[in-house]
Amino acid sequence: MTASSHIAPTPLAERSCGTCTLCCRLPDIDALAKPANAWCQHCTQGQGCRIYDARPQLCRDFLCLWRTDAALDDAWEPARARMMIYRQGPQITVLVDPDVPEIWRQAPYLSTLQGFAREGDDGQYVIVFAGDAVFRVE
Numbered sequence: 001m002t003a004s005s006h007i008a009p010t011p012l013a014e015r016s017c018g019t020c021t022l023c024c025r026l027p028d029i030d031a032l033a034k035p036a037n038a039w040c041q042h043c044t045q046g047q048g049c050r051i052y053d054a055r056p057q058l059c060r061d062f063l064c065l066w067r068t069d070a071a072l073d074d075a076w077e078p079a080r081a082r083m084m085i086y087r088q089g090p091q092i093t094v095l096v097d098p099d100v101p102e103i104w105r106q107a108p109y110l111s112t113l114q115g116f117a118r119e120g121d122d123g124q125y126v127i128v129f130a131g132d133a134v135f136r137v138e
């Protein structure tokens with residue numbers, strides 16, 4: 001993730017991260033010299049950040065789309081979907097758990113992503129990162 005992806009959104013009150021720590025694993029985070037799909041050195045998997053009070057601003061500001069957009073229902077809860085989504089301008093980015101790299105092709109995920117790709121009045125498009133592979137959803 002880059003700083004440009006971290007425009008502080010408003011979280012939905014009824015949703016919380018719970019034990020999900022996917023955004024501490026799936027993205028590359030320059031500020032932490034963390035490559036994609038590697039656990040952040042400060043994360044305890046399934047529990048959270050060990051440097052919570054001192055975590056970078058990037059981490060403070062980030063919320064995935066499921067935390068802020070009611071259009072993504074419970075099937076998209078990242079810990080359940082095994083993927084996380086966020087927006088960067090017109091790009092909707094989907095980061096898939098490399099342990100289940102094909103899950104985004106399954107129902108209900110693919111049809112929803114195709115719907116996002118077809119809504120592209122403002123040039124919106126959808127890119128999926130799954131392991132070392134990158135796909136544009138059509």
Ligand code: SF4
Pocket residue numbers: 016017020021022023024062063064065066067078079084
């Ligand atoms: S991926 Fe979303 S739900 Fe999971 S920890 Fe990050 S912000 Fe929370």
Ligand code: SF4
Pocket residue numbers: 023024025029032040041042043044048049050051052055056059
């Ligand atoms: S510093 Fe903390 S919040 Fe940020 S990626 Fe690492 S474990 Fe997650």
